[in-house]
Structures are given as C-alpha cells and as structure tokens.
Amino acid sequence: MPRLILVTVAPSVLTDIHRPRSVWRAVIALVVLAASVAAGSMRLGPALDPLNGIWAVARGTELPRAATGRIPGLSARVDVWYDTRDVPHIFAASEEDVYRALGYVVARDRLFQIELQVRAGAGTLTELVGRPALATDQRTRGLGMPRAAERELAALDTASADLRAMRAYADGVNAWIGQMDPADLPIEYRLLGRRPRRWSPVDALHLLNRMSATLSFSDLERRRMLAAEVAGDTVARAVFPVHSPLQQPIVPTSVPGLRLRKGKVPAPGTASAGTELDTIASALPGIDDTTQAVAGVARRRDGAEGAAGSNNWAVAPRRTKAGYALLAGDPHLDMTLPSLWYEVHLVVPGHLDVAGVTIPGGPGVILGFTRDLAWTFTNTGADVTDYYVEQVDDMRSPRRYLLDGAWRPLELRTEVYRGPRGEVLQVDTVRYTHRGPMRLYAGHWVSMRWTALEGGGAFGALRAGPHAHTTAEWLRVTAGYDVPAQNMLVADRAGSIAIRSTGRYPIRPGDGRGDLVRDGSKSSSDWTGWLPLDRYPAAVNPAQGFLASDNQEPVDPDMPNPTGGAYLGANWETPWRAARINELLRGDSVVTPDDMRRWQTDPGSARADYFVPYFLDAARRADSAGGASAQLREAARLLGEWDRRYTRDNERAVLFEAAMAELSRRAWARLSPLQYPVLAAVPVPSSAVLVELLGDPSSVWWDNPDTTAVETRDDVLAASLAAALGTVTARRGPPGDSGWRWSEVRHANIDHLLHIPAFSRRGLSVQGGTETLSPSSGDGVLGPSWRMVVQLGPEVHGWATYPGGQSGNPLSRRYANRLPQWLAGTLDSVRMPHTPGELAASDVRATLTLEPAR
Amino acid sequence: MRRFVPMLSEVALLAIAMVAATAVGGWWGVLVAAFAWGAWSGRAGGVAIAAVCAWASVLVWTAVIGPLPALVADLGSIAGAPGWLLVVATLVFPMALAWSAAVVGAVVRGGTANGRE
Incomplete structure (x- = not known):
C-alpha cells in the first residue's frame, strides 16, 4: 500500500x-x-480503533436489558431471564432447544474460556497462543486425548440423544459467534490478535477428557518406584500403601471415628535402584506434568498433601431440624477467573427442571438439583492408569510391538501442530498399541492404558441424572458413568440419601495392583475386565443418618464392604477432613441449612487435634528429663495456646504448620535420594503413614544417621517443634508480630486463565488451613470451586456461590462479584422459578429472546 | 470569527465522517476518508483535528457507558506502561494517519497541501 x-x-x-x-x-x-x-x-x-478495537471491551461489559438472537435449528422461541444474581433461567420447548440456548448463553459470557479449555483438551493451544504452547500440546496428544475424543464421537449413534445434545450446544455457540457485536469479542482474543473459531460437537468430549485428565490421572507407579530406588521395595510398599493406614471410609462402618490400621513402617532396606522397571518408572510423567499439560495454561498443582480436597455430605430427615433431607456440595478444584463453573437453570416444561452449575463448553448441569433431588460429587481418585513396557521392532522408529511372541502392528497417528495462521510448527507421530499411546521413557517404549481414553458413558449419565426423581432412579441412570470416577452423593425429597463411588474400575491380573509397571509383551498383563456395579463402594440410607465423602479411601478394607477386596487405587487423601465432618455430623441431630453452610468453612482440624498433643507431650518429656532448651519450652508454650482452629486471626497455626513440615522432613530424611542425585525427589509419604510411624517410638526412621546418638520419636518431635519456632521467627518476626497471623500466611490466589495479573485476584485472606474442610494450599491455587447447600422439602431450596462471577469479561461487574461472599463463607439463595412469570420485575436483570434462525 | 465558524463546522462534519468511516472500515476508514478529503478539497487543514475529535468522541462515549478508566489501568498494567500513554496513542495515531493521508490526497489532486491554494 x-x-x-x-x-x-x-x-x-x-x-x-x-x-x-x-x-x-x-x-x-x-x-x-x-x-x-x-x-x-x-x-x-x-x-x-475505538469502535472495534480493544477499547470496545469497555462497552460490552454488561448484558443489555433486553436482547434477541437467532439460533439455527430451534424448534420454538426460547426465553432466557437473567435474575439479579446474573443466573440465566432458560425456558425452552425441548431438551435440544435448551442445549442450543445454553451454548449461546455460555458463549455470550465465556467465549474465550470455552475455546481455551477445549483447545487444552484437544492439544491445539498452539493455534491460539502459538509456539509457547507446543510442548503442552505435545503432551496432551501424546496422552492420546484428542484421538480418544474423536473415536468416542465416531462411535456415537447419529440419532443418539447425546450426539443431538452436543450438536445443539455447538449450534448455540456458533450462533453467538456469528451474531456477536464487535464490542462482545473477549479481550483475550484482542490481546492475542485472534478470532474465535467455530465450535463442533467433538469439543464437548475434549472438555470431558480434560476434566478426566485433571481428576483421574495418577502417578502411583512413579512415586512408589522412586521410593523403592532409595529405600527398597518393602519400604516403598509401606510408605505408599494401597490402603490408607488411617481409616474413616465413605461407606460407613461400625467404627464411628478414625481408625488406625495395624501396621508398621519397616526399616529402610536395600535400595533396588538400577532395575529396568525402576528406571522407567522414575521417567514416567509426574502428576504435576500431566495436569499442567491438560490444564493448558493453568498453574502447576500444589502437590502438598492437604492442598486440595472436595467434600460432600448429606443428612437424612431424622437428623435435620426441618425434617427434610439436606445435601452439601463443595468440590475443590483449580480456582481461575473466569470460574470453572457457570450457574444456570434449565427448564423444559414437564421434562427437565434443573438448577446448578455447568462447565462452560459442556451441555448440561454437572452439579445441582431438581425439584425432587440434589446431587454433588467428590473425586474418588481411583487408579485407572497403567503402564506396560513394550518390546518393539525398531527402537528409533517402531512400527510393530511384540505380544505373546508375535509381532503386531502399531497404529501410527501423525500429529500436526499448527500456529495461529495455520502454519505448521511441528509434526510428530504418536504410536498406539492395543492398550493405548506408547511413548519413549528412559530409553524404553512404554504404553499406557487409561480409562479416560476408552470413555463413553460419562456424558450420557450426566445428561440423564437430572431426569431422575428419586435417589434409586438417579443411581440407576448414572450407573454407566465411567470416568473420572466420582463419589456421587444424592438426596431426594422423600428423605433418601445415597452415595456411590461411580466409575469404571479395571480388574488387573495377578495381585490386582495397579501401582506397578507391567510387562507389555504378554497379554496376560492386560486388564481382565471391569468391576461389576454391585461391587462399587456404595451406601444407601445408612443407620447413622448421614453420609460424607472427602476423597478418602471409599471402603475400610478390614471391614465388611461391597468391593470384595478389589483394588480401586492407592492414592487416597488422609481422612482428616472426613474425620472432622463426621465428628460435626455425629454431634448434631438437628442440622439446619445454615449449619451445613457454616461447616463448609469450618476452621477445625482433625490433623491438628491428632498431632499437637504429640508435640506437647514430647516437649513436656524433654523438659522433665532436663533436656528442653529455652526455645523448645517457648515453642511448646505458644503451641499450647492454640485452639487448633485455622481462623484468619489466629497466630499459632503458622507454628504448627512449620513443626509439621520439620517433622515430615526429619522423619523421612532417609528417603532423600542423596546417593542417587539423578533421581527426582521422592514424594513425601502421607500424614497417615506418619501417624503409623508415630506408633513406633523407637523406629529406626526416627534416628538421624548423621549423628552418633540414637534419636527416638520424641527427640524428633521436640527438635521439630523447637526448629519450627526458629524458622517462623526468622521469617515472620518474633511471636506477637502480625506476620504470625494466619491471614498473613495463607491466601487464596485466583488467577486469570492467561495469568494476567490485572485480571487476577491474588492474596485473598481465607479461613481454613491444611486438611481443614476448606483447605488452603500453600500456593492458594486450589480451593472450593462451588459451594452448594440444598434442602429437599416440599419446595426445594438451594443456596450457593462460587469464587468468581458469571461474566468472563474482566471489566464486567459480573466478573468477580461473588468473591466477597465466597470469602465470607456465605451463600446466596438460588432462585428456581417454574415459569418466567414467577420472577418479579425487580428480580430480573436482563432478558434474552432466542428465535429460530430463518 | 467569520472564518472560524465555517472551519469549526467543517471539522465537525469531518469528525462525523471519520466516525462513520471507522465504523465501516476500521482504522483504514480514517486513511481513506482523509485521503478522499485531501484529494477532493486539495486541503489537509482540519482533517487531523477531525480525526482526533472523532476517535476521542468515541472514547468519551465508551467512558460514559462502560468502565473505560479501569480498562486503561488494566491495559497499562499489561503493557507495563502508564495507561494514559495508550489513550494518547489512540489519539495520535488517527491524527498522523489523517493528516498524512490528506496531504498526500491533496498532492495527488495537484494542490499545495498546505491548506491555502
């Protein structure tokens, strides 16, 4: 020009x-x-350009009072009424229409988010953000996720309700993309210089795969074998046990509280480093690498125990004040802005009437309630990933793999990574055995089998759930749900409560364990089937009158349970939160919705209740023996003042956390791979294993090999407490300084999806700490992503909130307007009108009328 | 004064035309409109001011109906520069574009491009 x-x-x-x-x-x-x-x-x-450029973002922040739109394929007009909480109530004539409208409405508020999340699951982030995302996309495609989504879509019957729902949703998203005003283009697209791409039905499956990767991928093999390399296999099995040494299972037993299993951590043995399988295992992808990959631009998860934890519980009518069943849902996930969740109410008269939250990009309500029942999930943490060492015909470029003495062809899939302008950035090949994708780790080809790559039941089950009217019906229609396995809690208006850890549990050969790398050259290494539904961990209307799950081991292996001893996994959260909520539930037989709400941010800690006396006793004994330093006496005095509650203004939790960190470091010092500096650090065993170790005061693990003296448990406890005081004082000043206040120590950090500081909310003071019901992780990235309480009376009533807001526009009033309420631990009353007319004019913030496209 | 009022009217009309041109053709609209003005009138005077007024008026309108100051602050934070610099850039850019295009337009027409033939 x-x-x-x-x-x-x-x-x-x-x-x-x-x-x-x-x-x-x-x-x-x-x-x-x-x-x-x-x-x-x-x-x-x-x-x-002030009309069409970045400045236009400031004009598209709020919904117009009344708007219209057109969607191809709508059978009739759809009315959308946004209430004063900015929740759209969608009234449609058919279920397909409701999903078309949902796609339109979600895209209207969260367009960039849904594209980013789907691209993360599809391994096409490079097309949006360029070369920096290449490694992330390679990991995602290397896990076989996009192939799995494509195959799942292809396997769907063209007339199936699932496919129709996905298509309808895509129609809605695309209708919005086609009709939006320049001012509505999200700011992220403008900053990246991109335009939104059109939506397709497979995108819903990419999204589900991404959730599966976040919640069902485990690295049990890696952590156990790393430990084996340092301290021997016997120790590895003990410090990373299949069953939690501390039990407070989901399926109730005759033991009301925490139960410590009989066990002992054996002395460190001979290292088993150097074996082929160990070398491979240590090279396997860690959980952090994987979740980071599929989360795309999300931050690394905090691997520390107690950093995350979902809770749910339900109370039978006989233990509630109003005589109606109560249910509380509290899933803890990555907190982002915009939020992971989007709140909606979907109505198809006489057919569907459901309120709750959808994951933007997915057709349907994932967690919520109807007029008859309510449901919510926590993650089961089942082991559904296994690795197999394969023998191949060519180490550099294999085309065949050996199985039972015969060569079988590998499926080769060429993966092309494109940049934002369609340019090819990279081409690679992902190879598949009959088990799944095969990658090169530590010089060995290792294939992976993972139920997430063989899914197909989750979407249908989630879509069917809201059509149920009783807990029994709900359990029946969700029976086909497969991955990620979830502890599904449900309560109904008739007063029934039930829970089932629903998922697809593979049955392995031999000892059935899934935390070992297996020989891929034999078909006898393969999974032999699936655990039948009647052996899933489940409980319906238990005698105790309540149910709770908190990511703990679903059943106590030493008590009668429906699983028949089947291996479900080995990645259980220590049941501290379970112990706390069970204690609260046991202690209250007139539970109110407000109690349920209050407990969601309860600052009490079963972990502190367990460990603090050990520290104080050790200090007292040291003092009695004349061996207590002034620092130890002072630390014990300070810790003794603590009420063991992680309130914002308490000034002692910081000392306890430092003491726990010291204790763990000293107790597991022998797992430090000093003699194998090339190894990655061995993950720290759980606090449940530490509890087991506490029961053995003279275990060799307590002895510091670098000293001539022989230390015991109490020596280490006392030394840890004294050292903790030194650490905290050095970092935060002397006791009494404001730096000791918990609000100065732990924060929630809610980052924007692209980690743009101006669009993030960081350093938020929250109540709760490690292993409380509202745990706050060290980096504050994980947390309560949706809090819900439902009372199932003649008229259902729900209360809820989440850390964010309905809009994805960082300049919108609706972007983070729920944060203050979330921080305060309060909930909003959820409206659930039968018809648009039930909403008073003052309750309506905006309307949207969607008509069939001509 | 006798010359000032018509000049003001001319600038106002040009500013309206610039807004319309921006709506139709984005930033290229400013270039085309200014070039056309220069080629038609043989003058470049006033067109730069009109372009600034046009884009400034859109910014003012945006500020009235939306949180423009917050956007200015956020963009400044992202760019690592004072937000007001972006506002200045938003006004300088059409000014430079319009003036230069109008001058070139006037030259193409055969004028002196200085506003006084």
Missing part, C-alpha cells in the same frame, strides 16, 4: 518542485503515512 501511494504521488510532487516547502511537506507526509500504515498493519490499527 505505501509503495502504491508513492508511485501515484510522485508525479504531482515533481510538478510542485519549484515550491520547496510544499515538497518537504509532501515528503514528510509520505513518511508519516508509511509509518502509520506500517504501525497500523502490525496490529496497532485494529487494536486502537
């Missing part, structure tokens, strides 16, 4: 050559024009 102007203008300039001033003026103008056009062409022009 500038060259064209120059050519055109030059003759005119020459005619004015006798006027030097004009010539110079023209030359300057040409230079300025060329510079302006060049700058404008390099994204500056479109960005600064």
Whole structure:
C-alpha cells in the first residue's frame, strides 16, 4: 500500500518542485503515512480503533436489558431471564432447544474460556497462543486425548440423544459467534490478535477428557518406584500403601471415628535402584506434568498433601431440624477467573427442571438439583492408569510391538501442530498399541492404558441424572458413568440419601495392583475386565443418618464392604477432613441449612487435634528429663495456646504448620535420594503413614544417621517443634508480630486463565488451613470451586456461590462479584422459578429472546 | 470569527465522517476518508483535528457507558506502561494517519497541501 501511494504521488510532487516547502511537506507526509500504515498493519490499527478495537471491551461489559438472537435449528422461541444474581433461567420447548440456548448463553459470557479449555483438551493451544504452547500440546496428544475424543464421537449413534445434545450446544455457540457485536469479542482474543473459531460437537468430549485428565490421572507407579530406588521395595510398599493406614471410609462402618490400621513402617532396606522397571518408572510423567499439560495454561498443582480436597455430605430427615433431607456440595478444584463453573437453570416444561452449575463448553448441569433431588460429587481418585513396557521392532522408529511372541502392528497417528495462521510448527507421530499411546521413557517404549481414553458413558449419565426423581432412579441412570470416577452423593425429597463411588474400575491380573509397571509383551498383563456395579463402594440410607465423602479411601478394607477386596487405587487423601465432618455430623441431630453452610468453612482440624498433643507431650518429656532448651519450652508454650482452629486471626497455626513440615522432613530424611542425585525427589509419604510411624517410638526412621546418638520419636518431635519456632521467627518476626497471623500466611490466589495479573485476584485472606474442610494450599491455587447447600422439602431450596462471577469479561461487574461472599463463607439463595412469570420485575436483570434462525 | 465558524463546522462534519468511516472500515476508514478529503478539497487543514475529535468522541462515549478508566489501568498494567500513554496513542495515531493521508490526497489532486491554494 505505501509503495502504491508513492508511485501515484510522485508525479504531482515533481510538478510542485519549484515550491520547496510544499515538497518537504509532501515528503514528510509520505513518511508519516508509511509509518502509520506500517504501525497500523502490525496490529496497532485494529487494536486502537475505538469502535472495534480493544477499547470496545469497555462497552460490552454488561448484558443489555433486553436482547434477541437467532439460533439455527430451534424448534420454538426460547426465553432466557437473567435474575439479579446474573443466573440465566432458560425456558425452552425441548431438551435440544435448551442445549442450543445454553451454548449461546455460555458463549455470550465465556467465549474465550470455552475455546481455551477445549483447545487444552484437544492439544491445539498452539493455534491460539502459538509456539509457547507446543510442548503442552505435545503432551496432551501424546496422552492420546484428542484421538480418544474423536473415536468416542465416531462411535456415537447419529440419532443418539447425546450426539443431538452436543450438536445443539455447538449450534448455540456458533450462533453467538456469528451474531456477536464487535464490542462482545473477549479481550483475550484482542490481546492475542485472534478470532474465535467455530465450535463442533467433538469439543464437548475434549472438555470431558480434560476434566478426566485433571481428576483421574495418577502417578502411583512413579512415586512408589522412586521410593523403592532409595529405600527398597518393602519400604516403598509401606510408605505408599494401597490402603490408607488411617481409616474413616465413605461407606460407613461400625467404627464411628478414625481408625488406625495395624501396621508398621519397616526399616529402610536395600535400595533396588538400577532395575529396568525402576528406571522407567522414575521417567514416567509426574502428576504435576500431566495436569499442567491438560490444564493448558493453568498453574502447576500444589502437590502438598492437604492442598486440595472436595467434600460432600448429606443428612437424612431424622437428623435435620426441618425434617427434610439436606445435601452439601463443595468440590475443590483449580480456582481461575473466569470460574470453572457457570450457574444456570434449565427448564423444559414437564421434562427437565434443573438448577446448578455447568462447565462452560459442556451441555448440561454437572452439579445441582431438581425439584425432587440434589446431587454433588467428590473425586474418588481411583487408579485407572497403567503402564506396560513394550518390546518393539525398531527402537528409533517402531512400527510393530511384540505380544505373546508375535509381532503386531502399531497404529501410527501423525500429529500436526499448527500456529495461529495455520502454519505448521511441528509434526510428530504418536504410536498406539492395543492398550493405548506408547511413548519413549528412559530409553524404553512404554504404553499406557487409561480409562479416560476408552470413555463413553460419562456424558450420557450426566445428561440423564437430572431426569431422575428419586435417589434409586438417579443411581440407576448414572450407573454407566465411567470416568473420572466420582463419589456421587444424592438426596431426594422423600428423605433418601445415597452415595456411590461411580466409575469404571479395571480388574488387573495377578495381585490386582495397579501401582506397578507391567510387562507389555504378554497379554496376560492386560486388564481382565471391569468391576461389576454391585461391587462399587456404595451406601444407601445408612443407620447413622448421614453420609460424607472427602476423597478418602471409599471402603475400610478390614471391614465388611461391597468391593470384595478389589483394588480401586492407592492414592487416597488422609481422612482428616472426613474425620472432622463426621465428628460435626455425629454431634448434631438437628442440622439446619445454615449449619451445613457454616461447616463448609469450618476452621477445625482433625490433623491438628491428632498431632499437637504429640508435640506437647514430647516437649513436656524433654523438659522433665532436663533436656528442653529455652526455645523448645517457648515453642511448646505458644503451641499450647492454640485452639487448633485455622481462623484468619489466629497466630499459632503458622507454628504448627512449620513443626509439621520439620517433622515430615526429619522423619523421612532417609528417603532423600542423596546417593542417587539423578533421581527426582521422592514424594513425601502421607500424614497417615506418619501417624503409623508415630506408633513406633523407637523406629529406626526416627534416628538421624548423621549423628552418633540414637534419636527416638520424641527427640524428633521436640527438635521439630523447637526448629519450627526458629524458622517462623526468622521469617515472620518474633511471636506477637502480625506476620504470625494466619491471614498473613495463607491466601487464596485466583488467577486469570492467561495469568494476567490485572485480571487476577491474588492474596485473598481465607479461613481454613491444611486438611481443614476448606483447605488452603500453600500456593492458594486450589480451593472450593462451588459451594452448594440444598434442602429437599416440599419446595426445594438451594443456596450457593462460587469464587468468581458469571461474566468472563474482566471489566464486567459480573466478573468477580461473588468473591466477597465466597470469602465470607456465605451463600446466596438460588432462585428456581417454574415459569418466567414467577420472577418479579425487580428480580430480573436482563432478558434474552432466542428465535429460530430463518 | 467569520472564518472560524465555517472551519469549526467543517471539522465537525469531518469528525462525523471519520466516525462513520471507522465504523465501516476500521482504522483504514480514517486513511481513506482523509485521503478522499485531501484529494477532493486539495486541503489537509482540519482533517487531523477531525480525526482526533472523532476517535476521542468515541472514547468519551465508551467512558460514559462502560468502565473505560479501569480498562486503561488494566491495559497499562499489561503493557507495563502508564495507561494514559495508550489513550494518547489512540489519539495520535488517527491524527498522523489523517493528516498524512490528506496531504498526500491533496498532492495527488495537484494542490499545495498546505491548506491555502
């Protein structure tokens, strides 16, 4: 363009050559024009354009009072009423119409988020953000996730309700993309210089796969074998046991509280480093690598125990004040802005009437309630991932693998990674055995089998759930749910409560354990089937009158249970939260919805109740023996003042946490791979194993090999407590300084999806600490993503909130407007009108009328 | 004064045209409108001011109906520069574009491009 102007203008300039001033003026103008056009062409022009550029974002922050839209395929008009909590109530004539409208409505508020999340699951982030996402996409595709979604879609019957729902949702998203005003283009697209891409039905499956990866991928093999390399296999099995040494299972037993299993951590044995399988296991992808990969741009998860934890519980009518069943849901996940969840109410008269939260990009309500029942999930943490060492025909570029003495062809899938302009950034090949994707780890080809790659039941089950009317019916229609395994809690209006750890549990050969790398050259290493439904951990209307799950081991292996001893996994949260909520539930037989709400942020800690006396006793004994230092006496005095509650203003939790960190470090010092510096750090055993170790005061684990003295448990407890005081004082000043206040120590950090600080909310003071019902992790990234309480009376009543807001526009009033309420631990009353007319004019913030496209 | 009022009217009309041109063609609309003005009138005077007024008026309108100051602050934070610099850039850019395009347009027409033929 500038060259064209120059050519055109030059003759005119020459005619004015006798006027030097004009010539110079023209030359300057040409230079300025060329510079302006060049700058404008390099994204500056479109960005600064005040009508269509980045400034337009400020005009599209709020929903217009009344709006209309058109969606192809709608069978009739759909009315959407946004209440004063900004929740859309969608009234449609059919279920497909409701999903079309849902797609439209969610895209209207969260367009960038749904594309980012789906691309993370599809391994196509590079097409949005360019080369920096290449490694992330390679990991996602290397796990076989996009292939699995495509195969799942292809396997769906073209007339199936699931496929129709996915198509309808895609129609709605695309209708919004096609009709939105320039001001509605999310700011993230403008910053990246991109446009939204059109939606397709498979995207819903990419999204589900992403959730599966977040919640069902485990690295049990890796952590156990790392430990084996350092301290021997016997120790590895003991410090990373299949069953939690501390039991407070989901399925109630005759033991009301925590139960410590009989066990002992054996002395460190001979390291087993150097074996082929160990080397491979240590090279396997860690859970952090994987979740980071599929989360796309999400931050690394905090691997510390107690950093995350979902809770749910339900109370039978006979233990509630009003005589109606109560249910509380509290899933803890990555907290982001915009939020993981989007709150909706979907109504198809006579067919569907459900309120709750949807994951933006997915058709349907995941957690919520109807007029008859309510449901919520916690993650089971089942082991549904296994690894197999394969023998291949060519180590560099294998095309066949050996199985039972015969060569079988590998499926080769070419993966092309494209940049934002469609340019090819990278091409690689992912190989598949009959088990799943095969990758090269530590010089060995290892294939992976993972139920998430063989899914197909989750979407249908989640879609069917809201159509049930009783807990029994709900359990029946969700029986086909497969991955990620969830502790599904449900309560109904008739007063029934039930829970089932629903998922697809593979049955392994031999000892059945899934925390070992297996020989891939034999088909006898393969899974032999699936655990039948009647052996899933489950409980219906238990005698105790309540049910609770908190990611703990679902059944106590030493008590009668429905699983028949089947291996479900080995990645259980220590049941501290379970112990706390069970204690609260046992102690209250007139539970109110407000009690349920209050317990969601309860600052009490079963872990502190267990460990603090050990520290104080050790200090007292040391003092009695005349061996207590002044620092130890002072630390014990300070810790003794603590009420063991992680309230914002308490000034002692910081000392306890430091003491626990010291104790863990000292107790497991022998797992430090000093002699194997090439190894990754061995993960720290859980606090449940530490409890087991506490029961053996003279265990060799307590002895510090670097000293000549023989230390015992109490020596280590006392030393840990004294050291903790030194650490905290050094970091936060002397006791009494404001730095000791818990609100100065632990925070919630809710980052924007692209980690843009201006769009994030960090350093939020929260109540709760490690292993409380509202745990706060060290980096504050994980947390309560949705809090819900439902009372199932003649008229269902729900209360809820989440850390964020309905809009994805960082400038919108609706972007983070629920944060203050979430921080305070309060909930909003959820409206559930039967018809649009039930909402008073003052309760309506905006309307949207969707008509069939002509 | 006799010359000031018509000039003001001209600038106002040009500003309206610039808003319309931006709505139709984005930032290229400013370039095309200014070039056309220069080529038609043989003058570049006033067109730069009109372009600034046009885009400034849109910004003012945006500020009236939306949280523009917050956006300015956020963008400044993202860019690692004072937010007001972006506002200045938003006004300088159409000014430079419009003036230079109008001058070139006037030269193409055969004028002196200085506003006084």
